Amino acid sequence: MPVVVVTDSSASLEPELVERYGIRVVPLHVLAGDEDLREGIDPVPADLTGVTTSGASQNELSEAYAEALDSSGGAGVLAVHISRQLSATWEAGRQAAQKFGGNVRIIDSQSTGMGLGYPVLEAARAAKGGAALETVYRRAVDVASRGHCLIVVDKLDQLRRGGRIGTAAALLGTALAMKPVLHLVDGRLVLKEKTRTGTKAVAKMVDAAVEYAGQGRTAIAVHHMDARRRADAVAAQLKDRIPQISDIVVTDFSAVIGAHVGVGAVGIVLCPEPSVQDEEGDSSTTPD
Secondary structure, three states: OOOOOEEHOOOOOOOHHHHHOOOEEEEEEEEEEEEEEEEEOOOOOOOOOEOOOOOOOHHHHHHHHHHHHHHHHOEEEEEEEOOOOOOOOOHHHHHHHHHHHHEEEEEOOOOHHHHHHHHHHHHHHHHHOOOOOHHHHHHHHHHHHHHHHEEOOOOOOHHOOOOOOOOHHHHHHHHOEEEEEEEOOEEEEEEEEEEHHHHHHHHHHHHHHHHHHHHHHHEEEEEEOOOHHHHHHHHHHHHHHOOOOOEEEEEEEOOHHHHHOOOEEEEEEEEEEHHHHHHHOOOOOOOO
16 A cells, blocks of 8 residues: 655645545644634634644644554655644654654655645655655655745734744834745745835745746745735736746635734745756755
8 A cells, every 4th residue: 555645734735635645634723712623623713813823742643643554554654744943743743753663754844835735745646656655755855845935924923922933023024114025944934025015025025936936847826814816916927927837726824824924914835846957866855
């Protein structure tokens, strides 16, 4: 039986893809008052103002890995999770994976949203094709290493309160009505550029995405938090300006991510496909 791929709900994968490739999705948690809601399982309030979040627990991940390993018939499990800089989920997964020896490999995607979803899908496709665990692992690491994630938020207050961005960067977002463009670097959300208006921030984000895409084939996801019209406009600009888009989707941020980025946030995830030269070279990997 094939290797089974496990991820978490921040990947924002379409249910049809999850079912097609047999991906196991472990829910992250939205904490609303006294309620602990499992994303993707329990109803989550539309208004996420004031809610907090938490990662998947070691016990939850251990149970998911055990079930996946059993389903694989011993072929193994690859777990690809949200950046350890954004959630405690990867660390909980690392501890859980130790119980299974080398049968469960774990990857820090250093991203979230489809920045996590793209390596998960690459791993799942390889697994469905019969690839061994080590090959599935290398394919996912390669895709994760090529991804870029950019985001514009209306306010940085929620990111600062949740500890996802430093206080100094948060102050830049309020001083003189500055609107920052943020990006993920080594899994950490940092300031890329500051502008004076939201319109200029989105324009700068699109410019950066076009530069990252270059001339090669690129898969793109545009995420948003209750800002579908804005996200559609961004997607239209990317279609006009990027010559070779292999696939483009517009989708909501997951509730757990939406609780931190706030209403009006729009993000772009790019996954450039490897060139022929890249494919002929050796694939590099990062430690589990």
